[in-house]
Amino acid sequence: MWAFMWALAYGARSGRPRTRDQKLTNEPPRTADGTRQPELTVLPVCYHRFVAVRKKRSISLPPDLDDQIAAAAEQAGMTYSAWLAATARKEFTLRAGLAAVTAWERDHGAFTPDELADADAWADQATGAASSTPERKTA
Helix, strand or coil, X not given: CHHXXXXXXXXXXXXXXXCCCCCCCCCCCECCCCCECCCCCCCCCCHHHCCCCCCXXXXXXXXXXXXXXXXXXXXXXXXXXXXXXXXXXXXXXHXXXXXXXXXXXXXXCCCCHHHHHHHHHHHHXXXXXXXXXXXXXXX
């Protein structure tokens, strides 16, 4: 199959396959009388190796939730589907993190109040919440 596709891509226009070391040019090959042969479009049969595979679903949502998702996706500059996928991915990341914390506490004991306060301070600094812009003063 791949040999057939290779022959289409590299040699079908001239009627004979080109060798791998022949230089490819953007100019179409010429016939024996010097006229240009028309270009052929070659589509790979196994395009799923190069294109992201997506699974289509049909879901039902309440109209108000649908409107909120559409607005959030537009505000984020994403498609509806991309926003849903990113949100689901974030949810699964949070679940994995919570599971890891639960496992750590099971093995080492619950976090102390000092450890929780340090973690909150670190999270505020990491997310920029601690360095939020001060209120503007009016004249």
